[in-house]
Amino acid sequence: DSGSVVPYPSLVAQSESTQRNTSKSGSASTAAMGTSSSSSSSASALIISACDKAGMEGIDRTRVDEIIMRESAGSVYMKQQQKRDQNVNVKIDELKQKLAAKDYSMASINSNATSWRRAGEHALEPIIDELVQSRPRRSTCVVVDMDGFYISCELLSRPPELGNLPCCVGGNMITTSNYVARRYGVRAAMPGWIGDKLVEELSNGKERLIHIPSNFDLYTRKAHIIRGALAEYDPNLRAYSLDEAYLDIGPYVDLRVGRGWSHERVVATLASTSKHSCEDKEHVDEEVGNEEEFIHCNVDISAIAAVVKEMREKVKVATGGLTCSAGLASNFMLAKIASDQNKPNGQKVVGPSHKEVLEFVHPLSVRKVPGIGRVMEKMLNAFDIHIVHDLYKERALVQFLFKPASARFLLRASLGWSNDSLDPSAPEDDEVGSSSSASGQKGISKERTFSAGKSWEELNSKLEDVCRSLSQSMVEKNIKAHTITLKVKLHTFDVITRAKTMPRGIVLQNADQMIVEMTEMLLNVKRQHKGTFSVRLLGVRCSNFQGDEERSQDSGQMDISKFISTCSPIRASHNSLVHSTGTTKMTSRIEKKVDFAQKGAQTDAQVKNTDISSFFSKEKGWNKVEEFETAQVLDSGTNSTHALHSVDPGNVSSVPASR
DNA sequence: TACATACAC
């Protein structure tokens, strides 16, 4: 922990400056201290969506922001956002204090306040080496992202002239806008009336935003068609959402380009091997034998790109004209980022070499990294970290400032290979007796927003509706849960949650049962909030599913298993690929698929080669690094690095093939 | 386990 934080004069002053901003945020005065005006002026950046969405380059952001701010001014929602913003400011100040304390203490030891960073960088070297070395060597990861999916689906069946007008899906809340609307700043998650204002004012009254009601059946149908087309290239693709899919086309490319097979022949081969692979590993292993010689032909990257292009064309044809964009890279984080670069209807390739990867990611805003949102962006900015290169440059600082998981994630991001932060909720066909807990889903929930100020009876009625709806879904999916959570959003947008785990032997699925629990809980919440209990949303969530118990109880391997579980199966498969090519043992693509199919991925002991979590685990982690720094600074000893090195392998090699 | 946050689509 940060230990005792010494309140230095300058820091106190800075804290106060933040407090002062509470009164009026938005365009409040810039932070008082010269250190690095962290908080205030970027307040709006957190409140307004600062991220440049595809199709919004070069628009008049100041006018857009101005209109949004004007329209939102004084709303309860905006007050809530400002509160959140202030909380982030406080966090930033705390981090700055922590840093100042560190610099101070290290300076007292060494007189050079920044030498600890160099020591930290040194300690990170082996970890970085390991990561860079185990990086996948081919760019066969593809992220396919439909262009303005919902709105494009809608426009498909309407007069083409509509496409030239600003359109969106959604009424009160916009879910997607077309590229014409985006040029007016109209985007997903924006309230409808603000979209209206933007179009009206920025077109000088010449245009109006057209709203089209959403039709999820349509999008779902189209999504299935899309997946069908894509699955020819990777039968094990991951559909992350209706409009996004993650593929590894390595196997396809090897056969199609490497061996010169016809598309049809490749598709047939891939399909036959993949389906069995889910259940019948041994069978697949046998087939692997046949494929032994074929591993990884050196396929030119432009040939891979051509395959992607062809694939996108097939999607377009299959859907009757929907376009998509794609990113092609050596891992899914890069592919995801790349998929956005040439939107709409474009693709981007990132080569696999370390150099190419860094040239691609380092100039990007940190916000482009999937997993870095508005809050993290703001915190990083406060420390003058704006682009990914800064993230790398300041890696020691980052390791010091953030908690292990975040630090680890950020380090990897700075090298262009972060966790993919995708947890595929495996939407596709649920196979035989999948009790759906087998799908890896962790929770299920329903929530409903309504106008605040309902009577107590009305509230309870709403709550019952939500319970029944949730119960129905759980019955359909054959889910039984142990824990139930009530979510209440007050008219102030403050959110309260209350959870209860049922006594042993009692499971939740039945609606009446849930209603009993939830109404009691709601009553308690109401009592705790005497007087002011105006509610705008009620939600119920069930988690802790029955049948998930026996799955994860390998106590000894907490660190590893945790890493693996946060590591998307997709990437797990890549790790194994890399590992196998890195050593002499050749693992075939088929086996890779097996990994891929094992959504739990618990067994993949090979992941160890890229696991850095153990370097940062409780005893051996950053604390160790800190020890090292201290030693380094004190007597410039060097053997601690050694210790850091040797910590891992023994611990890791005993990862059981659990299951 | 309980609660709050951040993040993604």
Added chain:
DNA sequence: TATGGTGTATGTA
């Protein structure tokens, strides 16, 4: 007038 729903992960107590 007025800002969604579903799901996961992480941190802290």
